Amino acid sequence: xxxxxxEDTVDPGEAMxxxxxxxxxxxxxxxxxxxxLVVAVVAVVIGIVLWRVLADATLVFREVxxxxxxxxxxxxxxxxxxxxxxxxxxxxxTLSDGRPAVAFSVxxxxxxxxxVHTGATSDQFQPEVPVVIDGHWVRSVMYSNLADDGWYFASxxxxxxxxNDYRVDNQDRIDDAEERGQYE
Amino acid sequence: MTTATTESTSTTEGIPATTSSKATKVxxxxxxxxxxxxxxxAFAWVPEDTRITEQGDVVGQFDAVRLMFVHVPSAILAYTGxxxxxxxxxxxxxxxxxxxDMMAHASAEIGVLFGVLTLVTGSIWGRPTWQTWWExxxxxxxxxxxxxxxxxxxLAVRRIPADVAVKARRxxxxxxxxxxxxxxxxxxxxxxxxxxxxxxxxxxxxxxRDETLFTLSFSFAVGMVLFAWLLLHRFRTAYLQSxxxxxxxxxxxxxxxxxxxxxxxxxxxx
Numbered sequence: 001x002x003x004x005x006x007e008d009t010v011d012p013g014e015a016m017x018x019x020x021x022x023x024x025x026x027x028x029x030x031x032x033x034x035x036x037l038v039v040a041v042v043a044v045v046i047g048i049v050l051w052r053v054l055a056d057a058t059l060v061f062r063e064v065x066x067x068x069x070x071x072x073x074x075x076x077x078x079x080x081x082x083x084x085x086x087x088x089x090x091x092x093x094t095l096s097d098g099r100p101a102v103a104f105s106v107x108x109x110x111x112x113x114x115x116v117h118t119g120a121t122s123d124q125f126q127p128e129v130p131v132v133i134d135g136h137w138v139r140s141v142m143y144s145n146l147a148d149d150g151w152y153f154a155s156x157x158x159x160x161x162x163x164n165d166y167r168v169d170n171q172d173r174i175d176d177a178e179e180r181g182q183y184e
Numbered sequence: 185m186t187t188a189t190t191e192s193t194s195t196t197e198g199i200p201a202t203t204s205s206k207a208t209k210v211x212x213x214x215x216x217x218x219x220x221x222x223x224x225x226a227f228a229w230v231p232e233d234t235r236i237t238e239q240g241d242v243v244g245q246f247d248a249v250r251l252m253f254v255h256v257p258s259a260i261l262a263y264t265g266x267x268x269x270x271x272x273x274x275x276x277x278x279x280x281x282x283x284x285d286m287m288a289h290a291s292a293e294i295g296v297l298f299g300v301l302t303l304v305t306g307s308i309w310g311r312p313t314w315q316t317w318w319e320x321x322x323x324x325x326x327x328x329x330x331x332x333x334x335x336x337x338x339l340a341v342r343r344i345p346a347d348v349a350v351k352a353r354r355x356x357x358x359x360x361x362x363x364x365x366x367x368x369x370x371x372x373x374x375x376x377x378x379x380x381x382x383x384x385x386x387x388x389x390x391x392x393r394d395e396t397l398f399t400l401s402f403s404f405a406v407g408m409v410l411f412a413w414l415l416l417h418r419f420r421t422a423y424l425q426s427x428x429x430x431x432x433x434x435x436x437x438x439x440x441x442x443x444x445x446x447x448x449x450x451x452x453x454x
Contacts, residue, residue: 034343035340035341035342035343035344035345036344038336038337038340038343039337039340039341039344042333042334042336042337042340043337045333046330046333046334046337049326049329049330049333050330052320052321052326060378060379061378061379062378063378082378087237087239087241088239120315122314122315123312123315124245124312124313124314124315126241126243126244127237127239127241127243128237128241128243129243132381158315159314159315159316159319159381160313160314160315160381161314161381161383162245162313162314162381162383163383164383164384164385164386164389164391165235165386165389165391166233166249166386166391166392166393166396167235167391167392167393
C-alpha cells in the first residue's frame with residue numbers, strides 16, 4: 001500500500017509544503033469520453049433490441065391445433081405456425097401465376113393443416129422435424145393435401161425448429177438406408 | 185500463450201515480471217492437448233446426427249451437430265464467467281477488498297469473450313439447422329445478446345475515470361443487476377417455448393447418444409481448464425496493473441518529498 005508520510009517519516013522541523021499544486025489539465029479528446037460513449041452506445045443498443053422484441057407481434061409460434069381452431073378469428077392476419085411436416089405429403093406444385101411452390105401438410109397433436117409454401121425451403125426441411133412457417137390462412141380447395149378441409153396456409157418463409165433429441169434408436173434402419181443408397 | 189510482462193527496473197523491484205507460473209504453464213499445455221483430443225473425438229469418433237423415422241425417412245442435423253462441441257461449452261463458460269462476476273461483486277460489496285474487485289473484472293472479461301463466441305457459433309449453427317443466421321424476437325437469442333451487452337457495458341463503466349472505490353462499487357452494482365439475466369437466458373427455452381427456435385436442454389432430457397455425451401463432457405472439461413488459465417493470467421495482469429499504479433503513487437510522493445528536501449526513509453533523513 002502507499003506509504004503516507006507519518007510522524008516517523010516526516011521531520012517536524014522541516015515542514016512539508018502541502019499547498020495544493022495546480023490541478024492537471026483534464027484529459028481531453030476521445031480517450032476521456034470513449035468509455036462514456038461505449039456505455040451510451042450499449043444502452044441504446046439494448047433499448048433497440050428490447051424495442052424490436054416488443055414491437056414484433058409475429059413472434060409467437062401458434063401450434064397447428066391452435067391455428068386451426070382460431071382460423072376464423074385469425075382471418076388474413078400474418079402469423080407463425082409451428083408443426084411437423086407429414087411424411088409423404090410433400091409435393092412440388094405450380095401456382096396459377098406460374099410461381100413454383102411446395103405443398104405439404106403439417107401436424108401437431110393429431111391436428112393436420114395443409115400448407116403451400118412459396119419461399120425457400122430449408123436444408124433441414126424433413127418429415128417429423130418441426131418447421132415454423134410465416135404466412136396466413138387462405139380459404140380455398142385449390143391446394144388440398146392430407147387435411148382437405150377447404151383451407152390452406154400460404155407461407156413464404158420457413159424456419160426449422162430442431163428438437164433436443166440426439167439419440168439413435170434405430171441404427172439398423174440407418175445401415176439399411178445406407179445400403180439402399182438413400183443416405184451416404 | 186501471451187503473458188503480460190513488466191520491465192525489471194529499479195521502480196518495479198518486488199513485482200513479478202510475468203503472469204506465468206508453473207500452474208498456468210500446466211493449464212496452458214493441458215488446454216492445447218485437450219483441444220487436439222477434442223478435435224479428434226468430434227470429427228473422427230462422434231458419428232453425424234441421423235435418425236430414421238418410422239416411415240423410413242432419414243432425418244437429423246448430420247455434420248452440423250459437431251458445432252455443439254464449441255457452442256455449448258462456450259455458453260456454459262459465459263454463464264460461469266458472469267456468475268463468478270456476480271459472486272465476486274457481492275463479495276466486494278461485503279468486504280470491500282481489491283482482490284474481489286479484480287476477480288469480478290477478470291471473470292467479466294472472460295465471460296464476455298465466451299458470450300461473443302456463443303453468439304457467433306450459435307449463428308453459424310443456426311444457418312444450416314434453422315435456415316437463419318439471426319432471428320430478432322427469438323427470446324433465447326435476444327436475451328443472450330442483452331446479457332453480453334450488459335457485461336460489455338459493465339467493462340465500459342470500469343473504464344470511466346473515477347476514484348478506484350467508486351468505480352468498483354459502481355461496477356459491482358451493475359454486475360448484480362446484470363446477473364439476473366443469466367437465469368432468464370438459461371430458462372428462456374422452457375418459459376417461452378413458442379417464442380424461440382432454440383431447442384430445450386438435451387442433457388436434462390438425456391436425449392443424447394453415448395459418444396456425443398462423452399465428447400460434450402470432454403469439451404466442458406477442456407473449456408474449464410481454458411477458463412482457469414485465462415482467469416489466472418487476467419487476474420494477475422490486473423494485480424500487476426494495480427501494483428504499478430501504486431508504484432507510480434509512491435514515486436509521485438517521493439518526488440514531492442524530494443522537492444521539499446525530505447528523505448524517503450527515516451534512516452536516510454538528511
